[in-house]
Amino acid sequence: MVCKLCGEKAQVEVRSRGLALCKGHYLDWFVKETERAIRRHRMLSPGERVLVAVSGGKDSLALWDVLHRLGYQAVGLHLQLGIGAYSERSLEVTRRFAQERGLELWVVDLKEAYGFGVPELAQLSGRVACSACGLSKRYIINQVAVEGGFRVVATGHNLDDEAAVLFGNLLNPQEDALARQGPLLPEKPGLAARIKPFYRFSEREVLSYALLRGIRYLHEECPNAKGAKSLLYKEALNLVEKEMPGAKLRFLEGFLDKIQPRLQAGEEVVLQECQRCGYPTTGAVCSFCRMWDAVYRRAKKRRLLPEEAEFTPKAEAVRVP
Ligand code: SF4
Ligand SMILES: [Zn+2]
Ligand SMILES: [Zn+2]
Numbered sequence: 001m002v003c004k005l006c007g008e009k010a011q012v013e014v015r016s017r018g019l020a021l022c023k024g025h026y027l028d029w030f031v032k033e034t035e036r037a038i039r040r041h042r043m044l045s046p047g048e049r050v051l052v053a054v055s056g057g058k059d060s061l062a063l064w065d066v067l068h069r070l071g072y073q074a075v076g077l078h079l080q081l082g083i084g085a086y087s088e089r090s091l092e093v094t095r096r097f098a099q100e101r102g103l104e105l106w107v108v109d110l111k112e113a114y115g116f117g118v119p120e121l122a123q124l125s126g127r128v129a130c131s132a133c134g135l136s137k138r139y140i141i142n143q144v145a146v147e148g149g150f151r152v153v154a155t156g157h158n159l160d161d162e163a164a165v166l167f168g169n170l171l172n173p174q175e176d177a178l179a180r181q182g183p184l185l186p187e188k189p190g191l192a193a194r195i196k197p198f199y200r201f202s203e204r205e206v207l208s209y210a211l212l213r214g215i216r217y218l219h220e221e222c223p224n225a226k227g228a229k230s231l232l233y234k235e236a237l238n239l240v241e242k243e244m245p246g247a248k249l250r251f252l253e254g255f256l257d258k259i260q261p262r263l264q265a266g267e268e269v270v271l272q273e274c275q276r277c278g279y280p281t282t283g284a285v286c287s288f289c290r291m292w293d294a295v296y297r298r299a300k301k302r303r304l305l306p307e308e309a310e311f312t313p314k315a316e317a318v319r320v321p
Contacts, residue, residue, distance in 0.1 A: 005025045011208075016246040043184055044072060057217055064103065077108070081110055087117070093217060118132065129224040154197060162181070181256075190271075190280040203234075
């Protein structure tokens with residue numbers, strides 16, 4: 001197999017797009033494709049400041065790397081979730097990445113900010129770990145972005161992630177989730193815009209970029225990811241993709257182009273300020289505040305917190321050296 005552009009030995013085959021490229025041309029192609037996605041959806045203006053949610057995994061570190069190379073002022077935000085050694089290693093890898101490149105990194109420690117990490121939060125809230133964690137991540141990332149004056153938050157979701165979410169939302173039809181899914185969620189008062197510049201790259205393509213760029217990322221998955229439905233959906237879609245290269249991309253893009261606009265034609269959801277924290281929500285109190293208020297009540301009953309302890313929604317993001 002030779003590179004389509006220079007005839008040298010190809011290092012990566014992008015079957016879905018009928019491409020084979022050498023290392024140099026693959027790295028260039030990857031960066032240009034990201035830029036194309038950013039322009040196509042008007043995700044960022046040239047050189048704009050953007051908050052990148054970084055877990056330490058290949059997708060988020062590759063995204064931070066590409067956005068930096070494209071000239072955006074990409075600031076990293078890492079959440080310390082308190083999931084044992086996995087969380088410690090995530091921070092270590094993220095810090096090393098930032099230090100080696102002189103990039104600005106902010107960290108919010110869930111335990112320091114609110115008193116509990118994900119394992120205790122899950123137990124006290126009665127939710128499964130990923131539900132409590134996901135809700136906290138979305139809320140805190142948005143809060144840090146808004147307070148820090150960022151218009152946009154970027155996440156490393158790739159095609160496999162997005163196609164799996166779509167698959168899940170179709171299996172158990174969720175009309176509002178289907179209407180909202182996409183590479184760009186525009187900003188609203190109190191809500192930063194959310195962008196997914198890698199949404200057209202498969203997991204394998206992002207992995208190839210990370211490896212060829214020599215990015216040292218955390219290889220292990222969060223222990224709570226085991227058994228997640230999204231992994232089953234990814235496996236199912238990979239089976240289809242194997243027989244029909246490009247099927248995953250057609251599935252996602254076909255939905256976004258042809259079906260989603262009809263779903264969005266419905267009524268716009270009305271948002272109001274949460275009575276507790278002031279951030280936008282559909283009810284009187286947002287689900288983040290409701291979850292943590294309940295956690296504090298239970299923690300006091302079990303004497304894990306003193307009677308006078310009060311949940312405060314605001315988290316401090318600390319800039320790490
Ligand atoms: S797998 Fe679940 S618990 Fe682990 S980081 Fe992701 S959402 Fe959080
Ligand atoms: Zn080449
Ligand atoms: Zn709230």
